[in-house]
Amino acid sequence: MNFFNRFFVFTKRIFSRKSYIIMLLTIIALTTVYTCLPEKKQSSQIRVAIYCDYDTDYMEETFRCLDDINTMYDFYITSDMDHLLTDVKSGYAHCGFYIPDMFFENYITGLPDSPMIMYDTPSSTMSSAISESLFSCILKVCSPEILTVVVDKPEYNQELINGITSYLYGDEVFTIESLTGGEYNYKDETYKINIPVYETSLILIFFSSLLGLLIFMQDSEKNIYVALSVKETFTIKFTNILTAVLPITGTGMICLLVMNSLPQILSLFVFSIVAILGSLLINIFIRKSTLLLKVLPLIMLILIVFVFLNSLI
C-alpha cells in the first residue's frame, strides 16, 4: 500500500514540473505532425540533372536525341549550379552534369579546355553508365561539325553534313535494336516523412529517469530519508525513477501505436528498463546531485550522439 501511495505522490510531483510536461508534449506534438502530414510519392525513376552554362542549340539537340533514343533516364535542366548540386547531394538526382561555356565548340574542335563535369556521390552506382547515354547523344549531335573540322575543306562542308546526316538516320550504320520491351515502368511508392518520434522518446526516457534520480538525490541531501532503512530508501529511489519514466514510456508507446510502428514499441519498453537500471548504476558512481547536474548535459550529449548515429548508420 505504501508503494502505491508513494507512486501516486511522486507521479503528482513529477507532473508539477514544467519541463516534464514539455517533454510529454514534445512526443505528442511530433506524433500529431506525423499523422497530419500528407503521404508523399516517391518514384524509382532515375533522374539526371544538367546545368548548361550558356545558351546553345547543341543542348536542345542533345535533349531531342535523348528523347529519340527513348532513354530510361529522366534528364532535366536545372536553373543554376547550386540547384544541380543540391539535387545530387539530396539524392533527388542520381548524378548531375555541368556543361561549361563553349563546351560543345571545344569538343567539336578537339580542345579539351573546358571539360564537362559529372557530379555524383558514393551512393550513385551507375553514373558512368548514365554518362554514356548523354555522351553518345552529344557525339551524335556534334558529329557533322566534327567531320567538317577534321576534313578541313570548307567547300565540301554541305556535302559532308548531308552525307553524315543521311547515314546517321539511315540503316547502313551499326545499331542495336532495344532489347527491353517498351519503357521501364517506374514504381511509385507512397511514403511518409520520417519523424524521429522513437529516437526522441528514447532520449526523453533516459533524461526523465535521470530527472527522477536527481529529484531523489536532492531530497536525500535534505536528509528527508535519513530515518529510513536502506531497503526503504532504495524503494523510494526506484519509485522516483519509475514514476518519472512511466508516463514518458506510456506516451511514447501510444504514439508509436498511432504511427503503426509496432516493433519499436517493445524495444521502447526494453529501453525503459535499461534506462531505470542505468540510472541506478549511475547513482553508484555519482552520489551528489550537484555532480549529476554537471555531468547530466554530457550524458545527454553522448546519448543523443549514440541514438542519432544508430539511426543514421
Added chain:
Amino acid sequence: MYNNKFFLNLTVANLKRLKNYILPIFISIVIILSICAGAGIIISKNIYKAGVSSKVSIAYYLPDDEDKKANNFGLNIIKEMESTKEVVNLIQVDNIDDGYELLEKGDVLYYIIVPESFFSGIMDSTNPELTILFRDNSQITAYISNELFCSYARYLGVAQAGVYSALDTLRIHETDSDERKSIQKLVNMSYLDRSLNKDAYFDKIEATAEGNHSLLEHYMASAVMLSLFFIAFVMMPYLQGYNKGLITKLNTYKTNSFHIFASNFIASIPAVYVAFVPCFIIISIITKSFNPLGLIWILPSILIISLLINIISSLCNNQFTANMAVLVFTLIIAYVGGGILPQAMLPEAVNDFSTFLPGEYIITNIANSLFGL
C-alpha cells in the same frame, strides 16, 4: 550617472574569476570535442552510403576467324570503359553451347553471339547481325545494360557515318587515293578520340563537399561549434554566480542586470576563445592543416557564441534549465545550419529558416578559420 569605473572593476573581477575555470574548460573541451568530432567522422563517412551495384553478367562468344584479333581489340576497349566496369560482368565462352547453358541456368542475363567476319563487316558496312539472347529483360539492370549497349552502338554508328560520308564526298570530288586514306585515318582517329578518350572532355567530381570544404572538414567545423557551445556546461556556474543578495548590493551601485549581462559577456569571450585554442590545435593535427590566420578569423564566431550563451544564461532561472536550454538550442541551430545533416538533405522549410539562425554562418566561419578559405 552610472559609474563606468565600477563596471570596469566588475569586469576585471569577472575576468579574474575566470582563472579558476581554465583547467575545467580545457579538460571539458577535449572530452566534448572527442565525442562531437568522433560523431562527425562517422557521419561524414556514412552520410552518403556507398551504393551497392548489382552487375549484369553477360556471356559472349567470339568466333575463331581472321577477325579474332580485331574483335578482341574492340572488346578490350569496351572492357576498359568505366561504364562497363560499373554495370557489366563479361564472361567469354569457348563454344556456343556453353553460353546457352549459362543462360538457361540463369548465371547470365544476356548472351551475345558474335558472328564470323563481324569486324570486317563493320568496316565494309555490311554490318553482320549480332545475336543477343536474353533471359529476363524486365529487371532495371536489364534496362541499364540495354541502354549501355545502345550507347556503345551509337558511338560506332556515328563513327561509321562520319567515315562513310567523308569517303563518299572525297570520291565524288575525285580526291587522290593517298589523300583519301589520310583523311579517312584522321576521321577515324577523331571519332575514336571524341567517343573513347572521354577523360579529355569529361571530369568526375564527388558532390559531397559543403561550400569550399570537404565533408570531413565541414563536420570537424560543426564539432568545434558544438564543443564551443557546450563549454557553457562548465561556464554556467560562473555566468549564474550572482545570487539575489549580490544583485541587490550591486543595485546600490546603480548596476542592474544589463550591466551584469554585459560584464559576463565580455568575460566569456576570452573563455570561449581559450576553449577554441585546443580545438584549433587538435583539429590541425588530425587534418594536418595549419592556418595561423584562423586564430583571428574565428573572432566573429567567438563573439556570437559568447553572446548566445549569455543570453540563454540570463533567461534561465537555474543552471539545470540553462544547461538543457543550451543543449537543445545548440542542437537546433546545428541541425538547421547543416551541422548534423548536409543542408541539401534538409527539408526546404528548414533551409529557408536557416537564414535566420547563426548556425550556418558559424560553421562556415569556423571551417574557414581551421582550414582556410
